[in-house]
């Protein structure tokens with residue numbers, strides 16, 4: 001089997017963690033006869049510096065021609081001028097939109113070996129295993145009109161939250177399919193007591209539920225959900241929500257696991273092609289020191305194997321290697337340890353090698369893809 005992977009390391013710690021993720025992917029590929037072709041492209045701040053654009057057309061074209069995109073992070077203080085015409089984040093948003101990646105899967109599974117790193121009491125973490133599905137190409141991030149005007153009473157800024165029925169239906173349907181293969185519960189999170197778009201969201205979610213009699217649907221207001229994620233995180237199985245609600249709630253959910261450096265994500269659209277990136281940012285404060293946690297990027301490789309290449313066994317090999325390394329006490333600084341990015345990557349890679357041939361045992365598509 002062959003696959004073309006577009007690498008977009010981006011800014012800050014992006015290149016450091018992407019490098020380790022790629023090495024893990026190479027290890028897995030060697031173990032299961034997967035021939036990979038990589039090409040690397042600028043996105044974000046480094047792309048602005050090189051070309052003036054956060055998403056150069058050549059980057060988008062290469063990503064569109066790839067089977068999967070592995071991305072690091074974008075942004076940094078040198079591009080943070082609020083008056084700037086172009087921003088690194090625009091590159092990421094344009095890539096998500098340009099590839100039609102309307103669903104962002106963010107699994108949160110705290111590791112028993114890291115219970116001491118969580119801000120929550122260990123008893124609150126028992127049974128926590130949730131999947132957040134964030135709508136990714138609509139809502140507050142993509143509404144028009146947007147912009148600034150100067151009015152007689154002062155400056156005015158506008159962002160709009162728009163959803164169509166079709167946009168809601170496809171992401172909620174995906175959430176139901178994912179839940180059907182898990183514990184059978186969808187929590188749809190909105191602000192229906194205030195927002196019209198949320199009332200449409202709630203209505204469409206309820207309609208979709210009728211097609212999935214074995215999956216339970218609950219609606220929860222986003223403020224209450226934010227609280228419950230901390231007070232009773234085991235309450236959740238699959239969460240589906242608006243773009244910005246999902247952005248905020250997943251940073252919050254990362255606290256459960258002990259470090260935002262641990263969490264991966266998959267951005268998916270209509271076909272198998274996907275964009276895989278850790279949920280953390282470019283962490284300019286530690287960039288260049290070689291101490292960033294590569295686990296979020298490495299677990300993104302597992303999601304890439306699962307969702308874009310259909311290599312479920314290989315995905316599990318990577319996930320097990322991460323779990324084993326953490327259980328053995330391998331920890332980067334964010335987890336209270338001293339390992340460098342490269343050492344952590346090596347610890348995980350060794351365990352992928354040890355898993356040997358069982359990556360080749362199956363290439364099965366997950367039930368819900």
Ligand code: IPM
Pocket residue numbers: 074075089092093247279281
């Ligand atoms: C994320 C990030 C991005 C987002 C930023 C960098 C634009 O926070 O992937 O969660 O808000 O989507």
Ligand code: MG
Pocket residue numbers: 247248251279
């Ligand atoms: Mg975010």
